[in-house]
Amino acid sequence: MYGTLKKVFAFAGSKKGLLKKSLLFAFLSGLFSALQFAALFVVISALVSDNRDSSVIWISLGIMAVSLIGRIITTYFSTMEQTETGYCMVAEKRIHIGDRLRYIPMGYFNKNSIGNITAIVTTTLGDVENSAARVLVSVLGGFFNSVALVIVLLIFDWQIGLVAAAGVLLYLAAAELALRKSAALSGVRQHTQESLVESVLEYIQGMGIVKAFGLERDSTQSIGGAIRASCMDNLKLTKASVPYDAIKQVVVRVFSVLLLLASVWFWLNGSLSLAYGLILVIASFMVFNDLENAGNMASLLQMLAASMDTANSIDDTPIMDEEGTDITPKSSEIVFDKVDFSYADRKILDQVSFTIPEKTTTAIVGPSGAGKTTMCNLIARFWDVNAGKITIGGTYVQDFKLDSLMKNISMVFQNVYLFVDSIENNIKFGCPDATHEQVVEAAKKACCHDFISALPDGYNTVIGEGGGTLSGGEKQRVSIARAMLKNAPIIILDEATSSVDPENEDELQRAIEALTHDKTIIMIAHRLKTVRNADQILVLNDAHIVQCGTHAELIQREGLYADFVSARQEAIGWRLTQ
Numbered sequence: 001m002y003g004t005l006k007k008v009f010a011f012a013g014s015k016k017g018l019l020k021k022s023l024l025f026a027f028l029s030g031l032f033s034a035l036q037f038a039a040l041f042v043v044i045s046a047l048v049s050d051n052r053d054s055s056v057i058w059i060s061l062g063i064m065a066v067s068l069i070g071r072i073i074t075t076y077f078s079t080m081e082q083t084e085t086g087y088c089m090v091a092e093k094r095i096h097i098g099d100r101l102r103y104i105p106m107g108y109f110n111k112n113s114i115g116n117i118t119a120i121v122t123t124t125l126g127d128v129e130n131s132a133a134r135v136l137v138s139v140l141g142g143f144f145n146s147v148a149l150v151i152v153l154l155i156f157d158w159q160i161g162l163v164a165a166a167g168v169l170l171y172l173a174a175a176e177l178a179l180r181k182s183a184a185l186s187g188v189r190q191h192t193q194e195s196l197v198e199s200v201l202e203y204i205q206g207m208g209i210v211k212a213f214g215l216e217r218d219s220t221q222s223i224g225g226a227i228r229a230s231c232m233d234n235l236k237l238t239k240a241s242v243p244y245d246a247i248k249q250v251v252v253r254v255f256s257v258l259l260l261l262a263s264v265w266f267w268l269n270g271s272l273s274l275a276y277g278l279i280l281v282i283a284s285f286m287v288f289n290d291l292e293n294a295g296n297m298a299s300l301l302q303m304l305a306a307s308m309d310t311a312n313s314i315d316d317t318p319i320m321d322e323e324g325t326d327i328t329p330k331s332s333e334i335v336f337d338k339v340d341f342s343y344a345d346r347k348i349l350d351q352v353s354f355t356i357p358e359k360t361t362t363a364i365v366g367p368s369g370a371g372k373t374t375m376c377n378l379i380a381r382f383w384d385v386n387a388g389k390i391t392i393g394g395t396y397v398q399d400f401k402l403d404s405l406m407k408n409i410s411m412v413f414q415n416v417y418l419f420v421d422s423i424e425n426n427i428k429f430g431c432p433d434a435t436h437e438q439v440v441e442a443a444k445k446a447c448c449h450d451f452i453s454a455l456p457d458g459y460n461t462v463i464g465e466g467g468g469t470l471s472g473g474e475k476q477r478v479s480i481a482r483a484m485l486k487n488a489p490i491i492i493l494d495e496a497t498s499s500v501d502p503e504n505e506d507e508l509q510r511a512i513e514a515l516t517h518d519k520t521i522i523m524i525a526h527r528l529k530t531v532r533n534a535d536q537i538l539v540l541n542d543a544h545i546v547q548c549g550t551h552a553e554l555i556q557r558e559g560l561y562a563d564f565v566s567a568r569q570e571a572i573g574w575r576l577t578q
């Protein structure tokens, strides 16, 4: 229990102060609530001593009014601060996670699906946001109030106080047992929740394929399975707590009766006045009231702690930027020196060495799946090499701060992703300070100005998730405009024109040539006309650079490149068209 409370406090981060204030107000609210005793005591004392003075009514009413107003004010502040703590601490965490994800190696995303991360940032943190602070204050507030009442009982009558203390201790022991049981199940429930979000995302993202293959029923079954599993785990969690809830109920009822009997017993043997006896009976019920509320909330707190563990797990993943510094490289020459790289056990690069001189164009060619994209991703440090070194201008890519490394690189990916935002902002993504005129100029060069101008809102048209409302070719041209505007010294083009239609391709090719003027270019290309003008062609096969040279040199030699060119058609997944 203590560990769980500590966890919630730690999670509050910079909002710990607010949480403490909220607790203080909850405690004050408990004290104002306890004032009701004084009012009751005045009334009961008057009743048992047959005091008919009207001042009794006014005094007790006055005390009740102070109690009520005090409670309203303190509860108001406590609730406001709980709410602010909940929203602010989770907002901080979400921003922190978003920031951290940028610096986490891409391998993390292999092990943790998008569904998993989405579940953490939305539902998991949503639960924490709505309930954690409130539940913590209810648990601690309820516990403090019941302890305070036990102390009052001990002061009134130590024997009655001892009975109440024993009841509180037994109740806490049963609550602790219940918490331990739910701790194990909370983790499982958390995992099922993530699987559910993952299934829903996959169901929606894969809807086109599902329809095309008529697999609606299969995929409905799979999402149905995830929903049922989530339902079962929630039920399991609730059922596991039922026996402990019963034990807690028994403790509360038995000790309430014991306190009642003890009060009557002490009154009968003359050690307790009737007024004291009656007030103690009422107080004993109130002790367990607060405790019961706190106990019921404790298992919810346990579930929230499991959610916090999941959100914190992102922090346990080592990030790539811890050692990096802001560096402007001396040149944009890229060197691979005996680089090894594997995805898990699968070796993609084996002792690969080559140099890409500054301001030259290098084409990487090779069969599908040879590792061309991977090689480019290693330059941008999406992954770290297993052995060997990659340098830019003589500096190891690991020594750069990630941001300063990326300032030097513009990438046009094979699979273009555009954000749900205006086309203008998508083009400005790598260069937020660019003017509208600069955006238009880049769009014109990337052959996308005409289709953007024809859209109802022109450059302000908001595109769908991932660029969903644009065609493949249009998305690719927008991403080329984005790279043009960024104007970095190194440009990586991963099959940058693969989705562009033939009418636009020549024009775009010329634009790319303009973009790449005076830059260091690495291109993965399948069209001969793109490749043949490169200053250097690297042929990648079976984890090695098997050939290196210009088109004129390689075409003369026997080997994979000459085979590909002579085939002039699809060969091992690599197309060359003239």
Ligand SMILES: Nc1ncnc2c1ncn2[C@@H]1O[C@H](COP(=O)(O)OP(=O)(O)OP(=O)(O)O)[C@@H](O)[C@H]1O
Binding pocket: 110, 343, 348, 366, 367, 368, 369, 370, 371, 372, 373, 374, 375, 414
């Ligand atoms: N994130 C990843 N995790 C595990 N394996 C991966 C990952 N990305 C790629 N691979 C595998 O590594 C191999 C090389 O992939 P890569 O995309 O670099 O090849 P490529 O030469 O660019 O292929 P293509 O020409 O078809 O785009 C492939 O077999 C691919 O399945």
